Amino acid sequence: MCDASGTEGITLPPSPQQLEAERKLVEAARSNPVAFGALYERYVDAIYSYVFTRVGDKTLAEDIVSETFHRALENIQGFEWRGVAFSAWLYRIASNAVAARFRREPAMSGEEDLEQVLEPEPGPESLVATLEWKADMLAAVRALPDDQQQVILLRFGQELRNKDIARIMQRSEGAVKALLHRALTALHRRLVTEEVSPTR
Numbered sequence: 349m350c351d352a353s354g355t356e357g358i359t360l361p362p363s364p365q366q367l368e369a370e371r372k373l374v375e376a377a378r379s380n381p382v383a384f385g386a387l388y389e390r391y392v393d394a395i396y397s398y399v400f401t402r403v404g405d406k407t408l409a410e411d412i413v414s415e416t417f418h419r420a421l422e423n424i425q426g427f428e429w430r431g432v433a434f435s436a437w438l439y440r441i442a443s444n445a446v447a448a449r450f451r452r453e454p455a456m457s458g459e460e461d462l463e464q465v466l467e468p469e470p471g472p473e474s475l476v477a478t479l480e481w482k483a484d485m486l487a488a489v490r491a492l493p494d495d496q497q498q499v500i501l502l503r504f505g506q507e508l509r510n511k512d513i514a515r516i517m518q519r520s521e522g523a524v525k526a527l528l529h530r531a532l533t534a535l536h537r538r539l540v541t542e543e544v545s546p547t548r
Contacts (some may be wrong), residue, residue, distance in 0.1 A: 371429055377421075384421050391435050392417070394506060395442050401501050402446045402516040404490065412449060416442040432515060439506070443498060450494070488538045494530035503528055 351433075376383035397418055400409035419441050420427075427437055489500055495517070502513045510528070514521045 367433070368430060370434055372432055374424070374427065374429060376506055377424055381421060384424065385419075387434060388417055390508065391438055394435065395438055398439065398501055399442050399446060401489075401505055403449065404486075408449065412445045415445050416521065419445070432474065432512065436508075436512050436515045439502065439508075440518070445470065484539070488535055492498065492531060492534055493536060495527060496534060498529045499524060500531050500535065 373383065373386050374426065377387055390415065394411060396413045399412045400406065403409050416438060420438055489497055492500065498517065499513060502508045502516060510521050510524045512526045517524065
């Protein structure tokens with residue numbers, strides 16, 4: 349996945365020029381709902397990837413993404429520009445929408461749709477091995493507590509910085525770092541346990 353700079357695999361903060369361009373998009377969307385389309389196009393794929401990985405069901409993910417952007421458009425007048433990417437606000441809305449759905453219905457396994465958000469390596473043998481590994485990893489992530497799932501997916505799935513994750517999760521940077529450490533420790537323990545399990 350590419351970060352805001354367009355550099356794959358490296359997480360860099362948006363440049364002042366990029367933030368200024370986005371601020372102008374937000375201001376345009378405040379006065380003209382049609383202009384919101386530019387913000388939608390910029391972030392819909394990333395928000396979908398995040399939501400799908402959380403819920404594991406394509407139809408449900410599409411529904412939540414639609415709800416996320418609908419709420420964002422409805423409430424954009426109340427959005428306060430603070431010099432960070434607009435996506436932080438979108439991720440928070442999406443996270444709240446996912447949490448609300450989880451209170452009403454369980455997440456699906458989603459293994460049949462893994463290729464929708466995780467690009468496989470070429471070749472049939474590597475494809476099978478890659479999808480099996482990703483299925484195991486995704487299952488292990490989904491077995492974590494909700495806040496640990498979220499911090500793992502935002503940090504490594506969406507390649508966000510701890511500072512941005514702190515805004516999304518409404519916690520301090522220090523709390524995010526501690527949560528990430530606990531999540532990685534729990535994830536490692538779970539994966540190692542599954543590897544040595546005699547049933548595998």
